Amino acid sequence: MNLSEVVKQLGIKEDYLIPYGGYAYKVDLGALGEQKGKLVLVTSINPTPAGEGKTTTAIGLADALAASGKKAIVTLREPSLGPVFGVKGGATGGGKAHVVPSDKINLHFTGDMHAVTAAHNLIAAMLGNHIYYKKQPLVDTTKVWWKRALDMNDRDLRNIVVGLQGNGVPREDGFEITAASEIMAIMALSEDFGDFQQRVQRIVLGVTMDGNPLTVADLKAEGAVTALMVDALKPNLVMTAAGTPAFVHAGPFANIAHGTNSVVATKMALTYADYVITETGFGSDLGFEKFMDIVAREHSLIPSAVVLVVSIRAIKHHGQGQDLDAMDRGFENVLAHIENIRNFGYDPVVAINVFPDDSEEELKRLQELLDEVHVTHAVSTVALDGAQGGMALAEAVVEKAHKFTANPSYAYELEDSIEQKVEKIAKNVYGAKAVEFTSEAKKKLKLVDKFGLSRLPICIAKTQYSLSDDANLLGRPKDFVITIRDIKISAGAGFIVPLAGSVMTMPGLPKVPQAQEVSVDEKGNVQGLLG
Numbered sequence: 001m002n003l004s005e006v007v008k009q010l011g012i013k014e015d016y017l018i019p020y021g022g023y024a025y026k027v028d029l030g031a032l033g034e035q036k037g038k039l040v041l042v043t044s045i046n047p048t049p050a051g052e053g054k055t056t057t058a059i060g061l062a063d064a065l066a067a068s069g070k071k072a073i074v075t076l077r078e079p080s081l082g083p084v085f086g087v088k089g090g091a092t093g094g095g096k097a098h099v100v101p102s103d104k105i106n107l108h109f110t111g112d113m114h115a116v117t118a119a120h121n122l123i124a125a126m127l128g129n130h131i132y133y134k135k136q137p138l139v140d141t142t143k144v145w146w147k148r149a150l151d152m153n154d155r156d157l158r159n160i161v162v163g164l165q166g167n168g169v170p171r172e173d174g175f176e177i178t179a180a181s182e183i184m185a186i187m188a189l190s191e192d193f194g195d196f197q198q199r200v201q202r203i204v205l206g207v208t209m210d211g212n213p214l215t216v217a218d219l220k221a222e223g224a225v226t227a228l229m230v231d232a233l234k235p236n237l238v239m240t241a242a243g244t245p246a247f248v249h250a251g252p253f254a255n256i257a258h259g260t261n262s263v264v265a266t267k268m269a270l271t272y273a274d275y276v277i278t279e280t281g282f283g284s285d286l287g288f289e290k291f292m293d294i295v296a297r298e299h300s301l302i303p304s305a306v307v308l309v310v311s312i313r314a315i316k317h318h319g320q321g322q323d324l325d326a327m328d329r330g331f332e333n334v335l336a337h338i339e340n341i342r343n344f345g346y347d348p349v350v351a352i353n354v355f356p357d358d359s360e361e362e363l364k365r366l367q368e369l370l371d372e373v374h375v376t377h378a379v380s381t382v383a384l385d386g387a388q389g390g391m392a393l394a395e396a397v398v399e400k401a402h403k404f405t406a407n408p409s410y411a412y413e414l415e416d417s418i419e420q421k422v423e424k425i426a427k428n429v430y431g432a433k434a435v436e437f438t439s440e441a442k443k444k445l446k447l448v449d450k451f452g453l454s455r456l457p458i459c460i461a462k463t464q465y466s467l468s469d470d471a472n473l474l475g476r477p478k479d480f481v482i483t484i485r486d487i488k489i490s491a492g493a494g495f496i497v498p499l500a501g502s503v504m505t506m507p508g509l510p511k512v513p514q515a516q517e518v519s520v521d522e523k524g525n526v527q528g529l530l531g
Contacts, residue, residue: 001239001243003023003024003025003237003238003239006239006243006244006245007025007237007245010073010245010272010273011272012027012031012237012272013031015028015030016028016030016031017237018234020110020236021104021110023100023101023104023238024104024109024110024236024237024238025236025237025238026110026231026234026235026236026237027234027235027236027237027247027268028234029192029193029233029234029264031268031271032264032267032268032271033271034271035267035270035271036270036271036274037071037073037269037270037271037272037273037274037275037276038274038275038276038304038305038401038402039266039270039276039278039301039302039303039304040061040275040276040277040278040303040304040305040306040307040397040401041278041280041288041291041303041305041306041307042054042057042058042061042277042278042279042280042306042307042309042351043279043280043282043283043284043287043288043306043307043308043309043337043341044282044283044284044308044309044310044314044337045283045284045308045309045310045314045315045318045333045334045336045337046282046283046285046314046318046333046337046464046465046466046467046474047282047283047314047464047465048313048314048317048465049087049088049465050087050088051088052309052310052311052313052314052353053094053309053311053353053355053383054279054309055076055091055092055093055094055279056093056094056095056097056098056353056382056383057097057307057309057351057353057380057382057390057393058074058076058093058277058278058279058307059074059076059093059097059098059099059240059244059246059277059382060093060096060097060380060382060383060386060387060389060390060393061074061277061307061351061380061382061390061393061394061397062074062240062244062246062275062277063097063240063242063244063382063386063387063390064382064387064388064389064390064391064393064394065275065277065394065397065398066242066243066244066387067242067387067388067391068391068394068395070274070275070394070398071272071273071274071275072244072245072273072274072275072276072277073244073245073246073247073269073272073273073275073276073277074099074240074244074245074246074247074276074277074278074279075246075247075248075249075261075265075266075269075276075277075278075279076091076092076099076246076247076248076261076278076279077091077248077249077250077251077252077259077260077261077279077281078105078109078112078113078236078248078249078250078251078261079091079092079105079106079109079251080113080151080177080178080179080251080253081107081113081151081152082151082152082153082177082179082507083153084106084107084514084529085152085153085509085513085514085515085518086153086507086509086510086513086514086515087510087513087514088514089514089517089529089530090102090105090106090529090530091106092105092106092530093240093383094383094530095382095383095384095386096241096242096382096383096384096385096386096389097240097241097242097382097383097386097390098240098241099238099239099240099241099246099248100238100239100240100241101238102529102530103525103526103529105238105248106529106530107526107529109236109248110231110232110236111231111232112187112232112236112249112250112251113151113178113251114151115228115229115231115232116149116151116178116181116183116184116187116229116232117149117150117151117178117181118228119183119225119228119229120148120149120178120181120182120183121148121149122221122224122225122228123146123183123203123205123216123219123221123225124146124147124148124149126219126221127139127144127146127205127206127219128162128163128168128169130218130219131144131168131169131171132163132168132169137208137209137210137212137214137218138208138209138210139206139207139208139209139214140206140207140208140209141169141171142171143206143207144171144173144205144206144214145204145205145206145488145489146203146205146206147173147174147175147176147505148173148174148175148176149175149176149177149178149180149181149183150175150177150178150506151177151178151179152177153177153506153507153508153509153513154175154506154508154509155504155506155507155508155509157174157175157506158174158175158504158506159172159173159174160172160173160174160175161173174506175506176505176506177253177505177506177507179251179252179253179256179257180252180253180256180257180505180506182203182490182492182493183200183225183229184250184251184252184257185252185257185258185490185492185493185495186199186200186203186492186493187229187232187233187250187262188250188251188252188258188260188261188262188263189258189262189263189294189295189298189299189493189494190233190262190263190264191263191264191299192264193226193230193233196226196229196233197222197223197225197226198222199492199493199494200216200221200222200225200226200492201215201216201217201222201492202215202216202217202491202492203215203216203490203491203492204451204489204490204491204492205218205219207447211450213447213451213489213491215491216492233264235247235249235262235264235265235268236248236249236265241386242386242387245269245272245273247261247262247265247266247268247269248261248265249261249262249264249265250262250265252281253281254280254281254282254286254287254290254464255281255282255286255461255462255463255464255503256461256497256503256504256505257459257461257497258287258290258291258294258295258459258493258495259280259281259282259286259287259290259291260278260279260280260281260287260290260291260295261278261279263295263299263301266278266301267299267301270301275397275398275401281464282464283337283464283467284308284337284340284341284429285336285337285340285429285430285467286462286464288306288340288341288344289340289344289411289425289429290459291303292344292408292410292411293410293411293412293457293458294457294459294494294495296408297410297457298457298494302408303346303404303408304400304401304402304404305346305349305397305400305401305404306341306346306348306349307348307349307350307351307393307397308334308337308338308341308348308349308350308351309350309351309353310334310350310351310352310353310366311352311353311355312327312352312354312355312358312362312363312366313355313358314330314333315327315330315331315333315334315366316330317330317474318330318332318333318474318475318476319331319475320474320475324361324362324365327362327365327366327369328365328369329475330474330475331366331369332475332476333467333474333475333476334350334369334370335373335476336431336467336476338350338373338375340429343409343428343429344408344409344410344411345406345407345408345409346404346408347375347376347400348375348376349376349377349378349393349396349397349400350370350375350376350377350378351377351378351380351393352366352367352377352378352379352380353380353383354379354380354381354384356384363379376396376400377396378392378393378395378396379392379393380392380393411424411425411428411429412424412425412458414455414456414457415455417454418445418448418454418458418487418496418498419435419437419445421457421458422435422458422460422482422484422498423435425458425460426460426482430467430468430482431467431468431476431477431478431480432468432480432481432482433478433479433480433481434481434482435481435482435483435484436481436482436483436484437484438483438484438485438486440485440486441484441485441486441487441498441499444486444487444488444489445487447489448487448489448496451489451491453489453491453496456491456494456495456496457494457495457496458495458496458497458498459490459493459495459496459497460497460498460500461488461497461498461499461500461503461505462482462500462501462503463500463501463502463503468480468482468501469482469483469500469501469502469503470501482500482501483500483501484498484499484500485499485500485501485502486498486499487499514528514529
């Protein structure tokens with residue numbers, strides 16, 4: 001089945017479909033309609049650096065629902081070149097559960113990432129120009145927070161100095177990866193072009209000499225930024241290898257941003273499908289919490305079911321061993337994530353993502369542990385078997401989705417102070433005993449109050465590898481303290497970002513990057529992207 005046939009079955013009017021490169025459609029926002037489908041969130045336990053197959057599971061679940069006669073769509077984030085060439089490799093699924101064409105999607109795709117990068121850097125250029133010509137309002141160059149962006153892991157660019165040798169006003173600057181850009185977050189959260197432009201206007205770039213927020217509105221840059229993003233704001237429609245429709249749109253990271261695909265793509269999918277499977281980045285402590293407290297609350301995208309992806313590999317990693325005793329120890333991490341999901345008002349379905357080296361003894365022990373805590377679970381072999389390997393999972397998800405009637409809970413109230421919001425997440429979601437704010441973070445908190453932004457939700461940036469802010473604390477750590485070293489104001493996106501521990505907004509490449517495995521054959525086919 002080709003993409004045009006898949007799209008025709010969805011029922012989207014042809015006038016709304018813009019062909020792109022023969023392998024994708026951009027879909028005009030006019031295709032949005034009443035959302036009738038059921039939304040299913042896919043999250044995971046704290047992963048290993050290689051990931052636990054959450055995207056693969058989401059794709060395979062959508063394929064299984066489609067194969068069982070349901071109208072299903074999967075919605076995913078766009079891959080960033082940082083992870084593609086870094087530790088994890090591509091982000092289009094794996095085995096028989098992947099979206100196509102994987103090489104195009106993992107690399108330049110429809111140019112959305114480049115548009116975000118250009119839009120972000122246009123603001124940086126206009127900000128530098130504003131400072132150079134001493135335009136009003138005058139800028140305190142020691143309090144300029146807007147960096148530049150690049151869709152690449154490049155640690156050398158984290159901290160730089162610009163404006164040297166008379167080519168501007170010398171000041172410290174830096175780069176963040178495009179997926180961490182506030183433009184990316186705004187792209188993912190905007191409902192339409194007008195909403196996007198208004199959000200861009202509100203971006204706080206730094207502080208003026210008289211102590212007020214310097215915004216993009218002060219630069220009069222919002223129109224040009226929106227112009228660069230007109231096509232990027234339209235969702236990308238492709239399909240899975242099995243012929244299930246897939247929206248792949250926007251790509252904010254979940255460890256340093258809110259970590260889910262665009263609101264418009266999800267709402268468009270809910271317009272045309274009975275079941276929409278969406279993947280939230282990393283574990284329930286990151287992407288899931290942020291989806292519930294930011295996306296669901298603001299945009300009325302209420303899930304009907306939640307899937308928790310678990311792998312024996314990750315459990316043994318958290319148990320720091322290879323035997324069944326290590327599984328028992330590592331299962332504490334699984335328990336934490338089950339409890340997190342239940343505290344938000346959902347009883348999860350655990351998807352046991354099977355890897356080839358998992359033994360029957362290990363699978364049996366994991367199922368026993370899950371039975372002991374009375375959680376629904378299903379073995380998933382979608383990478384190996386495609387849709388047929390996800391049928392039990394699909395059946396369990398449908399049953400949960402149709403039984404869900406409760407209103408979800410949230411980790412905090414918007415009326416709470418920023419400190420209270422951080423403490424509630426740290427203690428009730430991460431399991432911390434306390435939170436410490438550095439002097440720099442406290443200074444920023446005072447500015448948040450002064451700028452009238454204290455009611456905004458928060459989006460804590462921290463390591464994905466641990467429930468704590470220390471990647472080395474595996475399993476379910478106890479008696480740890482979360483340290484908030486700084487606060488980033490993302491008023492355009494509509495949230496405040498407390499930076500926990502040593503998390504970086506510009507990652508670096510590992511000692512042996514995945515880029516070394518990538519090659520191109522004589523016919524121009526790209527190999528080695530998936531890791």
